[in-house]
Amino acid sequence: MTAGYLTTPAPVADSPPVQRTVEVVGARPVDAYVELRLAAREIAERAQPGQFVAFAVGGETSGLLLRRSIAISTVGDGVVTVVVSAAGPGSTWLTQRRPGDVVDVVGPLGRPFPAPPAGARALLVGGGYGAAALVGLAGQLKAAGHEVAAVAGAASADRLCSVQELTELADTVAVTTDDGSSGRRGLVTLAVDELLPDCGVVYACGPMRMLQAVADAATALGVPSYVAVEESMACGIGVCMTCVLPVVGSDGLTRLSRSCTEGPVFGGDRVRFDDVGTLTWDVVGADAMGVTRP
Amino acid sequence: MTAGYLTTPAPVADSPPVQRTVEVVGARPVDAYVELRLAAREIAERAQPGQFVAFAVGGETSGLLLRRSIAISTVGDGVVTVVVSAAGPGSTWLTQRRPGDVVDVVGPLGRPFPAPPAGARALLVGGGYGAAALVGLAGQLKAAGHEVAAVAGAASADRLCSVQELTELADTVAVTTDDGSSGRRGLVTLAVDELLPDCGVVYACGPMRMLQAVADAATALGVPSYVAVEESMACGIGVCMTCVLPVVGSDGLTRLSRSCTEGPVFGGDRVRFDDVGTLTWDVVGADAMGVTRP
Amino acid sequence: MTLVETAVDMSTALGSVPVPSPVLTASGCSAFGRELEPFTDLAAIGAVVTKSVQLRPRSGRPTPRMAETPSGMLNSIGLQGPGIDGLLDGELPWLAERGARAFVSIAGVRVEDFAELAARLRGVPGVAGLEVNISCPNVESRGEVFACDPVAASDVVAAVRAAADPAQPIYAKLSPDVTDIVSVARAVVDAGADGLSMINTLLGLVIDPDTMKPMLGGITGGLSGPAIRPVALRCVWQVHQALPHVPILGMGGIRTGLDALQFVLAGASAVSVGTAVFNDPSALGRIHAELAAALETRGFASLREAVGYAHR
Amino acid sequence: MTLVETAVDMSTALGSVPVPSPVLTASGCSAFGRELEPFTDLAAIGAVVTKSVQLRPRSGRPTPRMAETPSGMLNSIGLQGPGIDGLLDGELPWLAERGARAFVSIAGVRVEDFAELAARLRGVPGVAGLEVNISCPNVESRGEVFACDPVAASDVVAAVRAAADPAQPIYAKLSPDVTDIVSVARAVVDAGADGLSMINTLLGLVIDPDTMKPMLGGITGGLSGPAIRPVALRCVWQVHQALPHVPILGMGGIRTGLDALQFVLAGASAVSVGTAVFNDPSALGRIHAELAAALETRGFASLREAVGYAHR
Numbered sequence A, B: 001m002t003a004g005y006l007t008t009p010a011p012v013a014d015s016p017p018v019q020r021t022v023e024v025v026g027a028r029p030v031d032a033y034v035e036l037r038l039a040a041r042e043i044a045e046r047a048q049p050g051q052f053v054a055f056a057v058g059g060e061t062s063g064l065l066l067r068r069s070i071a072i073s074t075v076g077d078g079v080v081t082v083v084v085s086a087a088g089p090g091s092t093w094l095t096q097r098r099p100g101d102v103v104d105v106v107g108p109l110g111r112p113f114p115a116p117p118a119g120a121r122a123l124l125v126g127g128g129y130g131a132a133a134l135v136g137l138a139g140q141l142k143a144a145g146h147e148v149a150a151v152a153g154a155a156s157a158d159r160l161c162s163v164q165e166l167t168e169l170a171d172t173v174a175v176t177t178d179d180g181s182s183g184r185r186g187l188v189t190l191a192v193d194e195l196l197p198d199c200g201v202v203y204a205c206g207p208m209r210m211l212q213a214v215a216d217a218a219t220a221l222g223v224p225s226y227v228a229v230e231e232s233m234a235c236g237i238g239v240c241m242t243c244v245l246p247v248v249g250s251d252g253l254t255r256l257s258r259s260c261t262e263g264p265v266f267g268g269d270r271v272r273f274d275d276v277g278t279l280t281w282d283v284v285g286a287d288a289m290g291v292t293r294p
Numbered sequence C, D: 001m002t003l004v005e006t007a008v009d010m011s012t013a014l015g016s017v018p019v020p021s022p023v024l025t026a027s028g029c030s031a032f033g034r035e036l037e038p039f040t041d042l043a044a045i046g047a048v049v050t051k052s053v054q055l056r057p058r059s060g061r062p063t064p065r066m067a068e069t070p071s072g073m074l075n076s077i078g079l080q081g082p083g084i085d086g087l088l089d090g091e092l093p094w095l096a097e098r099g100a101r102a103f104v105s106i107a108g109v110r111v112e113d114f115a116e117l118a119a120r121l122r123g124v125p126g127v128a129g130l131e132v133n134i135s136c137p138n139v140e141s142r143g144e145v146f147a148c149d150p151v152a153a154s155d156v157v158a159a160v161r162a163a164a165d166p167a168q169p170i171y172a173k174l175s176p177d178v179t180d181i182v183s184v185a186r187a188v189v190d191a192g193a194d195g196l197s198m199i200n201t202l203l204g205l206v207i208d209p210d211t212m213k214p215m216l217g218g219i220t221g222g223l224s225g226p227a228i229r230p231v232a233l234r235c236v237w238q239v240h241q242a243l244p245h246v247p248i249l250g251m252g253g254i255r256t257g258l259d260a261l262q263f264v265l266a267g268a269s270a271v272s273v274g275t276a277v278f279n280d281p282s283a284l285g286r287i288h289a290e291l292a293a294a295l296e297t298r299g300f301a302s303l304r305e306a307v308g309y310a311h312r
Ligand SMILES: Cc1cc2nc3c(=O)[nH]c(=O)nc-3n(C[C@H](O)[C@H](O)[C@H](O)COP(=O)(O)OP(=O)(O)OC[C@H]3O[C@@H](n4cnc5c(N)ncnc54)[C@H](O)[C@@H]3O)c2cc1C
Pocket: A052, A066, A067, A068, A069, A070, A071, A072, A082, A083, A084, A085, A086, A087, A088, A089, A090, A091, A092, A129, A130, A132, A133, A229, A230, A231, A232, A233, A234, A264, D067, D068
């Protein structure tokens, strides 16, 4: 751990990814989302919570070239489960898959959530479909004997995700919605602020602004936090350099780090949320871009 | 009729085309082909034998921009039936459509087969899936009191098409295959040569070389023939000028004529088969391309 | 095409000529408009940009004339057409009768050809203006394309401007196959172009894996369709940036109202829809309606307000 | 990647350096090879063409750095990388250990940068040759891209050839954004290039319909992917036609063995696969196998026989 940081960078996953053509064995609309189940044994066997898969989209005649990254929700019995929100053309195509269809998928990708400090009570915070990415983690933590509190938040009730799964696994689950249509009205931080003091680690997945709020709250209380970020990705495997954001490394220096291979899980106190999408002079190599100390 | 020609150019269709999003109500593999049935009432009501439809292919994320032209086989009860052979990516996509899927289709397109001389016995000659385009015509001719003889040919038995439908409609049906796997071994001309002397008009649809052979045989005997040609098309509606071939007009001059709007049905004695894909000096406007009388 | 009424004023102008819609056909992609009549209200669109016409009738090149490419196509038609006499006798009166505006694309292989065509089109009813297709080989310069040389391009434009009806705006149609499109744009504007049409197709090639020879009779062909849209937008952006007061007719891969919006925001005051018509013969009316709705959603009261907005 | 054994001799050469496969990565599309290891046998492909390296480490541009486009994408990475020291210390030894050949892409903003990089790479184990990425702005010429000016391009190539290890072939990487690619090709060959890599991306732009501003931080970006394949093939065709004895590393939208075959028939003796890797990380091995099978079907005993075949 670098001086002043509560987290160490997440280590790489145990197994390298594979690329497979797999069958969709389940497709179920869940409120605003579609839950897809894939018969992808090799991916299921390798996956660790926090990792994601990347789908080729649009079929054989597709004009969409880039893969779509989707967090792994759970794995079991050779089946990988993901929850997809129809955002643009690629994710919409994914939500239209039906059992029997085949998809080309690469995974598991990215670095998993690091293990919690021994005996720590863990707080899991999911925003929108981000909650799906925490279900596998909740199960793993419970199995390892950790107490687990979970918060799921969303703009409205239909955009909540995986609440039932989390309820089955976690010791306590709090729900918030911006419009009050389910659970408490307000942002997840409402519940996070209450639960945080009793927790020894925080894991979060969801929109950037939520991640920032949760990470800041945790850091302020001296609690290590790990966030799974979502940056626009072209390849998902670390070769294109499109998915970068400023992250402080173990040497204390900030680099534009690839969220696909150096993330998506980063120490919450290491992501420079305010500087995402900009280039500040203290980023390694910014001087060569003409951005120098003012 | 121009002096020396047995045919007049086919007149335009009775109704202009429409563009509709329609539902697939039937999809049935038939040997090497797939028969699709479309709930396309407005197209069905307007269609005349010899016309075709043009499909957008690949769905919403498609990188295939150009429409695929497919002959109308039959229409009835608001349903348009077509027979599709999986050649490349677009037609393969079409053969994968299932009942309940929707497709964007434009039609009916092109000029229909002109009516036969009063009382004439008609010979219908189909090669491969080209036979499908003659089924509607066979029905129309029979209803109008004409005697109908049909020949269906293909490379092998599994590439024959619509033989059952033609058998139900025509007075006599002959089948030929190149490899003898069904009917007589040989080209359609085998049967055509025998049937032609008793016929007052010939209608043909199929590969170019077959059309040429049939048209030549008919012309040699003084029988008017109409052929539905198949040229590579980008738009199907007459605006792109990609689908041209040299055809002699009613003024006796050869022009590069659009097979989508001036065809696909042309007088068999008016298509200059040997000059397809070339530019000869006597084509109107060839001089401006630098091709002049030798 | 039924134009859905929106609150947005969609009127624009081609040079000095007002038109009710910013959506036009693209030259060579809708012939002379006739075949679109079942799908599009020809009088409601901005104009029918006609297939480039030359002095004499032309047969065009032998087939194959096209190859489909990923999200696009390659064509090598060779400007098949009836020649200026055919146009004046048949196509232009037909359009004028229907109240459709024709924006007549002219092409030639020497400067005088262009000038003569412009002279023949003086005062012809229904002709809203001329688009000068300078992406043609210049026979007097070893076949180099006019549009690839600022001097040759401006010679053509100056001659056309001198010969043309002063009431007819002339738009020079630029090729993207140049190192510096801004310098060509500047040259033709200085030579008298009232506006710029951009872009024409990119030079491309496809080899048939079966014959192992180039797919097209003409060996190379012009690449069009959504595949080239980012290149077209870049050209419009660069030229509007350099010459903000010159009207631009933007084109290259427009398929939806949001695509058209990108061109407007980049600096185009009107757009042409080409290859997309092959995919969707109703595209023009649809794109007009989608663009109007998109402008309304974004709080624009008129199309004019949005022109070049991305530069602000 | 398992290379299916075909009867076809797939070996080729990069300049004087023999390689077992004509299929290479494309600079910037496979980083330094490491991440492809789970999907591709790095020693079996022709070479890993590394992300363009400059003298100093570079952060690259702020995000957003990419926009998906029809059958392609736009990128504006800004050459993020570890600098030549990082490369020499970390990436090149890693590749060399695995028996993978590195074809090192170098970039700079002045002629001396390129020369210094070439000098630093002399004799480095595993470096099969250099690709000179001249699609960079030249700070000494108001930021004009080297590759857009035959003189600036040949200055770079001459300096690199003089400084580089004589055993390392140097390939100049050309930009398609020029009026006459043949003249640039001729100039760099005259200046000492052993081969030509073509093409780099086309300059493009996408506007975000929500923000109504250019999507990329860098405003314009480079267009790649199958969308540009016909343009790339045209460039390879034209240059091979003019300079039949100059080896060409062809690239631009290659996704399948039949795509690669088109480049070979047009004149490329090897190909790079770039954007397709984002779609299919196993693309390199697959394309090698598909190309071998396609050559076999067409009766070629070796890849070399097929190079430029479409011109015959
Ligand atoms: C690690 C990770 C995990 C994710 N998990 C999920 C999940 O569990 N469920 C879910 O519904 N979505 C998830 N997303 C977001 C999902 O990847 C995007 O919504 C999707 O890629 C958008 O594609 P599109 O075609 O619908 O939209 P478009 O906007 O058309 O996409 C255009 C391009 O941008 C990229 N892109 C756009 N938005 C994103 C984004 N947010 N993240 C990455 N790439 C993007 C796409 O890959 C594509 O290349 C995740 C993203 C990341 C990075």
